[in-house]
Amino acid sequence: MTDMPQEHKHLLPREIDDSPIKGWENWIPGLGLYKRGLTGRGKILLAMFIIPLLMFILLSGKTFQVFTGNGSFSHWIGSGYLFLLFIGSFLLNIRFLRNLVEQDSEEKGVSEWEIGWRRFQQNRRATIGITILVILYSIAILAPIISPHDPISQKNVLQVRFMAPSFDSGYLLGTDGFGRDLLSRIIYGSRISLFIGFISVILSVSIGSLIGVTAGYFGGWIDGALMRLVDLMLGFPRFFLLLIVIAFVGPSIFWIIAVLGLTGWMGIARLVRGQVLSLKEQEFILASRALGVHTFKILFKHLIPNTMAPIIVYSTLLIGNVILLEAGLSFLGLGVQPPTPSWGNIINLGRYNLLDAWWISTFPGFAIVITVVTFNIVGDALRDAFDPRLRD
Amino acid sequence: MFSYILRRIGVTIPLIFLGLTLTFFIIRLAPGDPTTKYINPDFDPEVKALMLKKFGLDKPLHVQYWRWITQFVQGDFGVSFDRSQPVVDVIKYAVGNTMILAALALLVSLLTGVILGILSAIKQYSRFDNAMTISSLFFYSMPSFWLGLMLILIFALLLHWLPAGGMVSINYDYLSSAGQFWDRVVHIILPVFVLGIASAASTMRYMRGSMLEIIRQDFIRTARAKGVSERWVMLKHATRNAILPVVTLFGLSIPFLVSGSVITEIVFAWPGMGRATINAIFARDYPVVIATTAIAFTMVMIGNLVADILYAVVDPRVKYD
Numbered sequence: 001m002t003d004m005p006q007e008h009k010h011l012l013p014r015e016i017d018d019s020p021i022k023g024w025e026n027w028i029p030g031l032g033l034y035k036r037g038l039t040g041r042g043k044i045l046l047a048m049f050i051i052p053l054l055m056f057i058l059l060s061g062k063t064f065q066v067f068t069g070n071g072s073f074s075h076w077i078g079s080g081y082l083f084l085l086f087i088g089s090f091l092l093n094i095r096f097l098r099n100l101v102e103q104d105s106e107e108k109g110v111s112e113w114e115i116g117w118r119r120f121q122q123n124r125r126a127t128i129g130i131t132i133l134v135i136l137y138s139i140a141i142l143a144p145i146i147s148p149h150d151p152i153s154q155k156n157v158l159q160v161r162f163m164a165p166s167f168d169s170g171y172l173l174g175t176d177g178f179g180r181d182l183l184s185r186i187i188y189g190s191r192i193s194l195f196i197g198f199i200s201v202i203l204s205v206s207i208g209s210l211i212g213v214t215a216g217y218f219g220g221w222i223d224g225a226l227m228r229l230v231d232l233m234l235g236f237p238r239f240f241l242l243l244i245v246i247a248f249v250g251p252s253i254f255w256i257i258a259v260l261g262l263t264g265w266m267g268i269a270r271l272v273r274g275q276v277l278s279l280k281e282q283e284f285i286l287a288s289r290a291l292g293v294h295t296f297k298i299l300f301k302h303l304i305p306n307t308m309a310p311i312i313v314y315s316t317l318l319i320g321n322v323i324l325l326e327a328g329l330s331f332l333g334l335g336v337q338p339p340t341p342s343w344g345n346i347i348n349l350g351r352y353n354l355l356d357a358w359w360i361s362t363f364p365g366f367a368i369v370i371t372v373v374t375f376n377i378v379g380d381a382l383r384d385a386f387d388p389r390l391r392d
Numbered sequence: 393m394f395s396y397i398l399r400r401i402g403v404t405i406p407l408i409f410l411g412l413t414l415t416f417f418i419i420r421l422a423p424g425d426p427t428t429k430y431i432n433p434d435f436d437p438e439v440k441a442l443m444l445k446k447f448g449l450d451k452p453l454h455v456q457y458w459r460w461i462t463q464f465v466q467g468d469f470g471v472s473f474d475r476s477q478p479v480v481d482v483i484k485y486a487v488g489n490t491m492i493l494a495a496l497a498l499l500v501s502l503l504t505g506v507i508l509g510i511l512s513a514i515k516q517y518s519r520f521d522n523a524m525t526i527s528s529l530f531f532y533s534m535p536s537f538w539l540g541l542m543l544i545l546i547f548a549l550l551l552h553w554l555p556a557g558g559m560v561s562i563n564y565d566y567l568s569s570a571g572q573f574w575d576r577v578v579h580i581i582l583p584v585f586v587l588g589i590a591s592a593a594s595t596m597r598y599m600r601g602s603m604l605e606i607i608r609q610d611f612i613r614t615a616r617a618k619g620v621s622e623r624w625v626m627l628k629h630a631t632r633n634a635i636l637p638v639v640t641l642f643g644l645s646i647p648f649l650v651s652g653s654v655i656t657e658i659v660f661a662w663p664g665m666g667r668a669t670i671n672a673i674f675a676r677d678y679p680v681v682i683a684t685t686a687i688a689f690t691m692v693m694i695g696n697l698v699a700d701i702l703y704a705v706v707d708p709r710v711k712y713d
Contacts, residue, residue: 239655332658373530
C-alpha cells in the first residue's frame, strides 16, 4: 500500500477518527467533523452555521422583517433560505456524526460516479468554482436581504444621480442616471441571469436528450430526419434567430427562456445520440429487450441515465453561454425590460454616459465575466473528472 | 471524392431552401404588421387596407411565400416597407461591410489562435502556457459588447488613440488616398479585435488540445528516436497533423462570427448587416429582416459546405464513399 502513486490516493479510504461522540465541539455544526479529519464537510457545515447566524445578528432588521408583516414573496424566500441553512447545518451535523460512528465494516465497491466525484473534489479549481457558484446563487436568493438599497425606487434623483463609487456616501459602486444604487441593481440583476441560464438550459437538455435518444435508438429514417433538423438549426446564426423571434413576440422573461431553450438543444442531441449509438449495442440493453422491457422504459430508465455524466458536463458549459446570450439580448433592448435590472440592460444604460459615469457599464460586466468564467471552470473540471477517456 | 462533394452539395441545397422557408414563416406568423406602427386610432382602415395591398400582405400566406421565394432566388428581395426602396439597395453595402469585418476577424482569430495554441502546447505547463490558458478562458467568457465598451472607454475616450465607431471619419472625402486607407484601418481595429477575440480564444484552446494529442503519438516518438531535431519534429511532423482540424474550426466559426457581428456592429456603429437587421426589427420591416436572416443563414451553410469539402481535400486519410 505504501508505494501507491500519489494520484491514486483518492481511491483509498481516508483515515478518520471514529471514536464515540463526546465533547462540546460536536454540538457546533462542522466543528466536530473538522476535528475528526472530515475537513471538507466540516468547513461546509461551519459556513452553513456561521453565515446565517451572522446575518441574523447583523441584518436582523431585514431578516426578521417578514414576521412583522411587510415582506414581499422574494423576501420570504430569502429568509426561508437562511433558516433552512441554519437548521440544516444542525441536522446534517448529527447525521454525519452518526454515520461516522456507526460505520459498517462491509466493503463497498466504488462506483464510476464516486470515483468521478472524488477526482472532482481533489481538483482545487473545481472546489473554488463550486464555492463561487454557491455564493452567487445565495446572493441571488438573498437579494432582498443583502442589497443595501432598493434597486428600482428613485429617491431625490437630482441629488443622488451619477454618484461615483465611494464608501462614505453608502453607494459602494455608485449610482446610475436615475439615482438608483448600482450595487443593489447588480445583486438583483444576478437573479435574472442565473435563473434564465439555469431554466433555459434545463429546457435545452430535455429537448436535446429526447431527440438524441430517439434518433440514436431507432436509427433509420427517424435518425436521418432528426439529424437533418439538427443541421438546419445549427445553420441558423443563433443570435439572428433569437432576435427575430423575440422582436416579434415581444420581450418577456417567459419568451426569452423559451427561445433560448428552443435554440440551444442541438449540441446535447448530437452528444446523446452518439452515446446511445454505442450504448444500445451493449449487453444490458439486449438483455432488457430480450426480457420484453417496454421501449419507453429502455429509453428513459436505461439509456438516458447512462448519458447523464456528459450531459451534466456539457450543460454546465452551456449555462455560461446562455448567460452571455441573455445579456446580449438585454443589451440590445430586446431582453429583460427596464426598470427590472439585468446585467445586460444596466450595461446598455451606462453606454450613453460612458465617459462621465464609467462605473455604470463597468461593474455589471465584471459580474458577467466572473459568473461565466466560473461556470466554464466548473464545466472543465467536471469533464476532467467524469470523462473516462481522459482518466488514465 | 468528386461524388462526395456532389452529395454534400446535394444535402446543402435543400437545407438552404428549408432554412429560407423557416425564416419566412417564423417572421410572417409573428403578430404585428408594418401598419402597427401607425397606432393613431384615427388611422383610416381604408388606408391600412391599401397599404397592406401595396405590400402584397392581403393575399393568402402560401401565395406570398411562393412569390417571395421565386423572387428571392433571382436576387430580388422585395421592397423595404420602412424606406420604400428596394431591399437590395438597403442592404447592399451592409452585406459587404459585414463580410469585410467578419473575414478579417476570421483571419486574425485563426492565425493568432493557431500560433498561440501550438506554442502553448509545445511548452505545456510553462508560465506562457498558464497565462494563455487563463487569458483564453477569460476572453472566451467575456460579453463582447462589454469588452467593446471598455475598449472604447480606454482607447477612444480616455487615450484618444482610436476612433470610437463608424467606418470612416467625417472628413474622409477630403483625405488623400493613403490617408483614406489609414482612416479605414484605424476604424476597423477595435471591431475586428472584439469580434475575433472570442473565436481566437476557442481556436487556441482547440489547437492546444489537438497538438497535445498529436505529440503523445508514436510517430512523434519515432521521429525523435531517429534523431530529428526537436524544432523540426514540432514544426513539421506535429504541426502539420495538428493543423488539419482547423479547417473544421473555420466552418464552426462562421455562425459564431455572423451572430457576433450583430452586437459588434451596434457597439461600434458599423454600418453592416447586423445593424440593418436591428433597425429593421424595430421598424417591423419584414422584407429586410427576412433578407438579412436568409443571407446570414446561406452564408453559414455555404461556409460549412466549403469547410467540409476542404477537409476532404486536405486530409487524404479520410475515406468518403
